[in-house]
Amino acid sequence: MTEDLALKYSAVILVTFIGILAIGMMLVANFLLAPKKKTLEKALPFECGIPASPFSWSQIHMRYYIFAILFLIFDVEAVFLLPWILVFMEPITMSPWVFYEMVFFIAILLFGIVYSWKKGMLKWK
Amino acid sequence: MELIYFELLSAVLFSIGVYGVLARRHAVLVLMSIELILNAVTINAVAYATHIDASGITGQIIAIFVITIAAAEFGLALAIILRLYSQQSNANLDEANRMKW
Amino acid sequence: MSGEVIVFTIISAMVLFGALGVVSTKNVGHATLYLLITLGSVAGIFILLLAEFLALVQILIYGGAITIVLLFALMLTRVDEFSSIKDAVQRPVAIVVSVLLLGVIITPFLQETLGGQSLTESNLRTLGHELFTKWLIPFEVASLVLLVALIGAIVVGRDD
Numbered sequence: 525m526t527e528d529l530a531l532k533y534s535a536v537i538l539v540t541f542i543g544i545l546a547i548g549m550m551l552v553a554n555f556l557l558a559p560k561k562k563t564l565e566k567a568l569p570f571e572c573g574i575p576a577s578p579f580s581w582s583q584i585h586m587r588y589y590i591f592a593i594l595f596l597i598f599d600v601e602a603v604f605l606l607p608w609i610l611v612f613m614e615p616i617t618m619s620p621w622v623f624y625e626m627v628f629f630i631a632i633l634l635f636g637i638v639y640s641w642k643k644g645m646l647k648w649k
Numbered sequence: 650m651e652l653i654y655f656e657l658l659s660a661v662l663f664s665i666g667v668y669g670v671l672a673r674r675h676a677v678l679v680l681m682s683i684e685l686i687l688n689a690v691t692i693n694a695v696a697y698a699t700h701i702d703a704s705g706i707t708g709q710i711i712a713i714f715v716i717t718i719a720a721a722e723f724g725l726a727l728a729i730i731l732r733l734y735s736q737q738s739n740a741n742l743d744e745a746n747r748m749k750w
Numbered sequence: 751m752s753g754e755v756i757v758f759t760i761i762s763a764m765v766l767f768g769a770l771g772v773v774s775t776k777n778v779g780h781a782t783l784y785l786l787i788t789l790g791s792v793a794g795i796f797i798l799l800l801a802e803f804l805a806l807v808q809i810l811i812y813g814g815a816i817t818i819v820l821l822f823a824l825m826l827t828r829v830d831e832f833s834s835i836k837d838a839v840q841r842p843v844a845i846v847v848s849v850l851l852l853g854v855i856i857t858p859f860l861q862e863t864l865g866g867q868s869l870t871e872s873n874l875r876t877l878g879h880e881l882f883t884k885w886l887i888p889f890e891v892a893s894l895v896l897l898v899a900l901i902g903a904i905v906v907g908r909d910d
Contacts, residue, residue, distance in 0.1 A: 530753060533797065537757075585826075586731060586907055592822040593724045593903045597896050599815040600720050603713070603807050604889070607878030614875065622882050625889070632893040636900040645904055650754055650798065656859045658762045658795070662769055662788075664852035669773035671844035677823065681772050681785050684816070688792050691804075699799045706880050709801050713881075717892050720811050721899035727823045728903035734827050 590645045594637065601633055655696035663689035676730045676740040680723065687719045758798055764791040782820050789813055803874050 608626050640646055662685055669682025691712045698708020734740050737747075764787060771784030789812040796805040881889060 529798075529800070586735070589728065589731060589822055589826060589907055590904060592819045593728070593900060593907075596720055596724050596811075596815040596819050597900050599811060600717050600896060601893075603717075603810060604881075604892075606806075607803070607874055607881055610875045611878040611882055614879075625882055625886060629890060629893045632890070632897050633900075636897045639901055640904050643904060643908070645908075650758060653859060654755070654758055654762075655795070655799070657856065658765065660852060660855040660859065661766060663855065664848045665766070665769040665773055667851055668844050668848035671847060672773065672841045675778060677778050677820070678772070678781055681781055681820075684785065684812075685769050685772060685788065688789065688812075692792060692795055695796060695799050695801050695804060699801065704876065704880075705800075706877050709804055709877060710881055710885050712801075712804055713807060714888060714892060716807055716811055718895060720816060721895050723816050724819055725899045725902045725906070727819060728907045731823060731826055732906050740827065 587645070590640060594640065597633065597636065601630070604629065652696060652700045655692060659689045659693040659696070662686075662692070674742050676733065676742050676745075677727075679742065680726050680730070684719065684723065687715060691715050754798065758795075761791050761794040761798070764788075765795065778824055782817065782824065785820075786813065786817055789817075803877060 605626070608622070611622055612626075666682045666685035666689060669685065670679055673679045673682060694708040694711050694715070696708075698711075699705045702708060730740055733745055737744055768784045768786075768788030768791065772781050772788065775781050775784060789808065793805040793808040793813070796802070796808060
């Protein structure tokens with residue numbers, strides 16, 4: 525079992541190490557090779573020649589948070605869809621109800637998106 | 650792998666999360682610590698399931714439900730924190746005492 | 751020491767590093783990145799436990815959705831109050847309580863005689879089979895919980 529797992533994930537481990545090594549080498553090479561001369565102009569953020577403004581953090585509107593919540597909810601739904609497909613494709617063993625179970629699940633979530641639509645939350649204004 | 654390794658990891662992660670919940674005062678940081686606690690519970694459930702249960706399925710299904718509830722709780726709690734923020738213009742939990750009497 | 755134990759040690763060190771970062775840093779943005787380290791490494795722990803589907807779920811929901819929602823929420827708040835909230839007063843009490851709790855949790859683990867049984871690999875099809883027959887009611891209730899979270903977030907977050 526252990527050897528099986530190691531064999532299966534050896535590519536993942538290899539790619540992880542190569543990735544860390546590549547990024548580390550790039551950073552180290554950059555640190556060693558780049559000329560370092562600090563001036564005030566270089567420390568400024570580039571803003572098309574306009575003098576930089578003191579705050580770069582712009583506060584976005586609360587309304588956009590609803591879109592993030594919608595993404596989160598339907599991401600969770602996608603997680604349940606994956607084992608459902610495997611069960612659904614299985615020809616004989618499952619009862620036909622497994623289709624309607626998922627339809628019921630999605631219908632409940634669909635009510636949420638209809639609610640947010642009716643409340644005008646989906647308007648990008 | 651022995652079960653005890655996973656149990657120890659889960660216990661330490663749980664304690665760190667409890668420390669975060671108790672010590673932090675920024676509401677978002679408290680929420681992140683709650684996520685740590687939920688992850689510790691998930692590790693424990695899956696470890697016990699794969700070591701003791703014959704099929705190893707039950708613990709994984711419980712873990713999926715824990716993750717689902719965590720996602721729902723996280724979205725709702727952040728909405729409440731944003732409302733708190735717009736009411737008192739910071740997210741300090743010690744100052745959120747207006748409904749206390 | 752087998753290779754599996756070495757991999758477990760590395761991954762759990764990353765888990766604990768991220769968790770300690772979450773509870774010790776002052777900057778909320780940095781705490782989000784530490785949390786991402788912890789959640790990704792927990793996916794590695796799931797792979798070691800032969801629960802590959804759970805590792806996928808962990809990456810998909812925690813690494814994808816929850817981190818994005820968190821960063822969205824941070825963009826809705828101002829950056830200048832990130833570092834202004836300090837936690838000083840209750841910190842010693844919190845340390846004592848969490849260390850005591852750790853001791854209470856670990857003691858029965860060290861005394862038990864379970865374990866040693868080999869891991870059983872589970873496959874996704876049996877998981878789905880069980881989920882849609884035995885766990886049907888919790889599954890449908892989970893969709894109701896998600897619906898309540900969505901509507902609650904809309905009601906709480908509405909600007910009026």
